[in-house]
Amino acid sequence: MRITAKSIVLTITVIIIVGAILVLSKQDWGLLSLEIIFIALGLFYWICEKKSLSVKYLSVIAVLSSIAAVSRVPFAIIPGAQPTTFLIISTGLIFGPQAGFLAGSTAAVLSNFFLGQGPWTPWQMFAWGMAGSTAGLLKIIYPKIGLKGILIFNLLWGYLFGWIMNFWSWTAFISPLNLKSFLAVYAASFCFDTFHALGNAAFCLIFNTSLTKILMRFQRKLEISEIIIE
Amino acid sequence: MIKKGPDTCKGCYFRNMHPAAALVYYMSLFLVALLFSHPLYLTAILAVTILAIISARVLKFWKIYLKFSLFMTLMIVLINPLVSRAGSTVLWSGAQIPLLDGLIISLEAVYFGLAMGMRLLIVLSIFCLYNNTIHPDQTLYLFSKFTYKPALIISLGTRLIPRMKRDFENIQDLIKIRGFDYTSLGFKEKLALFRQSVNALIYNSLEGAWQIAEAMHSRAFGSGPRSQYGRWLLRPGDLICLAGSCAVIAVSFIGKAVGAGSYEYYPKMEYIFGGSRLLALILTGLLIPVLTSWGWDHCRFLRSRI
Numbered sequence: 184m185r186i187t188a189k190s191i192v193l194t195i196t197v198i199i200i201v202g203a204i205l206v207l208s209k210q211d212w213g214l215l216s217l218e219i220i221f222i223a224l225g226l227f228y229w230i231c232e233k234k235s236l237s238v239k240y241l242s243v244i245a246v247l248s249s250i251a252a253v254s255r256v257p258f259a260i261i262p263g264a265q266p267t268t269f270l271i272i273s274t275g276l277i278f279g280p281q282a283g284f285l286a287g288s289t290a291a292v293l294s295n296f297f298l299g300q301g302p303w304t305p306w307q308m309f310a311w312g313m314a315g316s317t318a319g320l321l322k323i324i325y326p327k328i329g330l331k332g333i334l335i336f337n338l339l340w341g342y343l344f345g346w347i348m349n350f351w352s353w354t355a356f357i358s359p360l361n362l363k364s365f366l367a368v369y370a371a372s373f374c375f376d377t378f379h380a381l382g383n384a385a386f387c388l389i390f391n392t393s394l395t396k397i398l399m400r401f402q403r404k405l406e407i408s409e410i411i412i413e
Numbered sequence: 414m415i416k417k418g419p420d421t422c423k424g425c426y427f428r429n430m431h432p433a434a435a436l437v438y439y440m441s442l443f444l445v446a447l448l449f450s451h452p453l454y455l456t457a458i459l460a461v462t463i464l465a466i467i468s469a470r471v472l473k474f475w476k477i478y479l480k481f482s483l484f485m486t487l488m489i490v491l492i493n494p495l496v497s498r499a500g501s502t503v504l505w506s507g508a509q510i511p512l513l514d515g516l517i518i519s520l521e522a523v524y525f526g527l528a529m530g531m532r533l534l535i536v537l538s539i540f541c542l543y544n545n546t547i548h549p550d551q552t553l554y555l556f557s558k559f560t561y562k563p564a565l566i567i568s569l570g571t572r573l574i575p576r577m578k579r580d581f582e583n584i585q586d587l588i589k590i591r592g593f594d595y596t597s598l599g600f601k602e603k604l605a606l607f608r609q610s611v612n613a614l615i616y617n618s619l620e621g622a623w624q625i626a627e628a629m630h631s632r633a634f635g636s637g638p639r640s641q642y643g644r645w646l647l648r649p650g651d652l653i654c655l656a657g658s659c660a661v662i663a664v665s666f667i668g669k670a671v672g673a674g675s676y677e678y679y680p681k682m683e684y685i686f687g688g689s690r691l692l693a694l695i696l697t698g699l700l701i702p703v704l705t706s707w708g709w710d711h712c713r714f715l716r717s718r719i
Binding site for chain 2: 210213214217228231238239242243244245246248252253285288289292301302357358359363364367368393397401404
């Protein structure tokens, strides 16, 4: 990706203008937090748009995100437990932070085509996108991370995902915004978050070894044959 | 007479709007609902949203959303009075609950909780409208103009989902043909067999991804700037709705910046009918698509013009 002076100036100008509007309009945190999420998603997508990505890379991401999305639908009846987070983390670990983010954010949109789009969609896009990209970063920092490390990371994201999702409910619908109200909102979702974390751990224990082998094979194939598009 | 069934809203104006006009309208409703916590504003926006839902003929789907949102709304209505101690009209106090250091429930906090419950209801109703009137293809068409690679991934993913379902059924049939019977197996064996089926599905799907990429490449995908066409026309009615929605967004932000439409619940609730001039302006803009929809349904002349 070529980062030109023009694009840097443009990004900074956009951030300053948006920031000024947000500060001057005296908004509540509910709308502000949503706007920050949209800006973050927009910047991620803009970076992806500017990069030269191969068609094979794009179609592999499409397949992985649709697997992650489909896997969410049959588990929708069990609150919290779903293999989506585990699949996105695995994608991030093998294919890198960018692939992890793209797979995570796309899986949220795709699964909500079936389960219904809502105010939760951008938050899910962000949360799963972050799960995927932080998994990619984890692999860069600890290249020899074992099953134990991945298991803990999956458990952690079960809670983190819920906490990110709760953030909007807390900022948009609760007043005053203090530690007491923060804990009350987070306590209300603790059971669901625990189900999510335990589900992630279970899926990781069952599928991690075989899934890693499959994904590693395709990652190597991707390195060998690439069709770059502009 | 309105046709009953899943496609009730097919011929309605909201389904025939340009996706950009519809999306900006829903966005204006959403922004106004989140910008103002004034109970009068929230009630008026809820009324406009319900009118839009009726005009779009998605009342049946809205009832499902109502049932679904009940738990979330209840949680918000209950948490607010429990955590707020700012209200001056105390209704009940006394119980010692961990983390809440002496429970005080005030009338103001109850009203605030109800207002926030109403805000959530508005937000969910807007998404009910969006889900039932804008097809995912239309959203993708809009976003592909700005971020076509993520839009491409989403459209490829959408196409792959039914194929995956079919592939998984084929794998299950193969397992049965090979003589494995799920009902006669123990939990461990069932789990192992399920894991193998899932692995086969993932492997097969990723192999399919290669074929898709090669097929796209052979059709010159990525060889140069891509062509694009849109099936949706921006008609006069769409332009009016778009202008109205943009005006609503601008007026709301300016109004909020100068302090119009602000409302204090604590320590004592303010007079409810203050700042209604801004509300009148906002409602005028928000009612344009509802009125246009009425014209589309009831007046042939208007329908031909919009």
